[in-house]
Amino acid sequence: MIDNTKKVQERVVLAGVISSKEDRRKIDEYLDELAFLVDTAGGVVIERFVQSLNYPDPRTFLGSGKLEEVAEFIREEKIDLLVFDDELSPSQIRNIERMVGCRILDRNNLILDIFARRARTAHARVQVELAQYEYMLPRLTRLWTHLERQRGGIGMRGPGEREIETDRRVIRQKIALLKEKLQSINKQKKIQRQNRQQMVRVALVGYTNVGKSTLMNALAKAEVFAEDKLFATLDTTVRKVVIENLPFLLADTVGFIRKLPHSLVESFKSTLDETREADILLHIVDISHPGFEEQINIVNQTLQEIGAGDKRMIYLFNKIDAYTWEEKEEDDLTPGTARNISLDELKTTWMARENAPALFISALHKTHFDELRTTLYQEISKVHNKRFPYNQYLF
Numbered sequence: 001m002i003d004n005t006k007k008v009q010e011r012v013v014l015a016g017v018i019s020s021k022e023d024r025r026k027i028d029e030y031l032d033e034l035a036f037l038v039d040t041a042g043g044v045v046i047e048r049f050v051q052s053l054n055y056p057d058p059r060t061f062l063g064s065g066k067l068e069e070v071a072e073f074i075r076e077e078k079i080d081l082l083v084f085d086d087e088l089s090p091s092q093i094r095n096i097e098r099m100v101g102c103r104i105l106d107r108n109n110l111i112l113d114i115f116a117r118r119a120r121t122a123h124a125r126v127q128v129e130l131a132q133y134e135y136m137l138p139r140l141t142r143l144w145t146h147l148e149r150q151r152g153g154i155g156m157r158g159p160g161e162r163e164i165e166t167d168r169r170v171i172r173q174k175i176a177l178l179k180e181k182l183q184s185i186n187k188q189k190k191i192q193r194q195n196r197q198q199m200v201r202v203a204l205v206g207y208t209n210v211g212k213s214t215l216m217n218a219l220a221k222a223e224v225f226a227e228d229k230l231f232a233t234l235d236t237t238v239r240k241v242v243i244e245n246l247p248f249l250l251a252d253t254v255g256f257i258r259k260l261p262h263s264l265v266e267s268f269k270s271t272l273d274e275t276r277e278a279d280i281l282l283h284i285v286d287i288s289h290p291g292f293e294e295q296i297n298i299v300n301q302t303l304q305e306i307g308a309g310d311k312r313m314i315y316l317f318n319k320i321d322a323y324t325w326e327e328k329e330e331d332d333l334t335p336g337t338a339r340n341i342s343l344d345e346l347k348t349t350w351m352a353r354e355n356a357p358a359l360f361i362s363a364l365h366k367t368h369f370d371e372l373r374t375t376l377y378q379e380i381s382k383v384h385n386k387r388f389p390y391n392q393y394l395f
Helices: 024-041 064-077 090-100 107-118 122-147 168-194 212-220 262-267 292-305 369-387 389-394
Strands: 010-018 043-052 081-084 103-106 201-206 237-243 246-252 280-286 312-318 358-360
Touching (some): 010 024, 010 064, 024 107, 064 090, 081 107, 107 262, 122 168, 122 262, 201 212, 201 292, 212 246, 212 280, 237 369, 246 369, 280 292, 280 369, 312 369, 369 389
Parallel strands (some): 010 043, 201 280, 312 358
Antiparallel strands (some): 237 246
């Protein structure tokens, strides 16, 4: 007999803090992203709460009055989960739970849960499990009493629900074993990369959900999983691509995001080796996103942190088919932004003045792909001819 019952989505409330120096639109963008994370994890956002504070309350993150308002809403609407757009301390989570009476997740735990859901290969699963245990270790006192009464749900996927009785000593042993296993896998990956050193290597980098996998599929005619969700792919995919008579390797890598948990960055360093060892980076940007400039900065900062900030880069401003703008009134003297200037005008801004090439494309519809292939051919030829000067006549 086929079970046609649908899994009930968890009802979620979001909470964030904004300082007096921050723009309200910015916190709205942050909570939009947090809502997208919740949707990716399988929940549905019912309401958002924002409080203006110079700094979060060290006990309860939100002020007591605001938290009481949140707690009342949670009781009335039968909310399952309260998610905060920041990292919470174990004591903050414990104090908030007492007041609101539902499960609490911070941003880091939510991202870890999504990674656990998205991990498909043994390599990705080991990396995510290691990050989960390292996140869990300082939170054991709260987690064990909390998990004893839980039966799954967002943020409950992974080692915790199966190892409730585990103490710190056993967790540390598990972390050590996972690191050994990861080290063994990384050695195999390193050998694979060394075997590919004869070819020019190009890596796709960018914020999560900007269209890297879609571009990979379009250029390499591959079948990389692509979905309008955050972190659709975690594993690095490498494909051989030929433009005219010039072959090269194209790698699709995991996307970056604001406030990416440090434990995940550490665990996924081997996956990011494809980025560090690439000859050219294709930095994919979602030009239709209102905060694309901040996303560019976050990606560039992350590239610096992993030692790939000095790579030759080509900016690909993707999703031009989804770009929208509102024309300013003639007497409006406010500076132009991505919200009120046309795409043609945007092309004449800082993007055209950067040292790196900048192209405007649609990976979904393959718009301006001839220009993209020409630019790729020129840039890859430079690397190839420098590496193999005696073979220049071939290209």
